[in-house]
Amino acid sequence: MEMNSSNRNIDIEKLEQIERGKRIKFIREEELNMNKTQLSKEIGVSGQFLGLVEEGKGNLVYKSIKRLKDLSGHSADYILYGLDDAVIEKTKKCLEKYSETQIMNAIDMIKEITLFLKDI
Numbered sequence: 001m002e003m004n005s006s007n008r009n010i011d012i013e014k015l016e017q018i019e020r021g022k023r024i025k026f027i028r029e030e031e032l033n034m035n036k037t038q039l040s041k042e043i044g045v046s047g048q049f050l051g052l053v054e055e056g057k058g059n060l061v062y063k064s065i066k067r068l069k070d071l072s073g074h075s076a077d078y079i080l081y082g083l084d085d086a087v088i089e090k091t092k093k094c095l096e097k098y099s100e101t102q103i104m105n106a107i108d109m110i111k112e113i114t115l116f117l118k119d120i
Contacts, residue, residue, distance in 0.1 A: 014056070016081070017056045017057075017059060018055075018056030019056075019082060020053075020056070020059075020079070020080060020081075020082075021053050021054045021055055021056040021057075021058075022054070022056075023078070023079060023082060024050075024053060024054055024060075024068070024079065025054040027068070027072050027074065027079070028050075028054075031072060032071065032072060036050050036051055036054075039068075039071075042067060042068075042071055043060070043064040043067040043068050043071070044063060044064055044067060045060065045064055065079060065080065075088060
């Protein structure tokens with residue numbers, strides 16, 4: 001039986017939710033050295049709900065993500081999507097010697113190159 005795009009999207013979202021839960025659990029246990037009760041109190045949810053989030057069966061709301069971000073020092077992009085925090089900082093460091101105009105021109109050139117390569 002063929003899976004339609006709607007079912008694929010649900011499966012992808014579920015996998016993302018599970019991975020997000022694993023990241024949150026890792027942050028809590030390995031970086032913050034907190035138990036569920038401690039972290040849940042800090043981010044404004046119940047310990048039971050935090051357990052569901054860590055199991056990939058729930059999602060934190062904006063306010064709780066912001067509190068976790070502030071508490072852990074991780075970006076929301078890392079917490080939500082697993083994007084490496086260091087990439088953002090490294091990119092900022094590399095680009096700080098260039099003007100905004102120079103950066104925008106380089107982005108435009110990259111767009112042109114990708115369009116050119118797409119047609120090959």
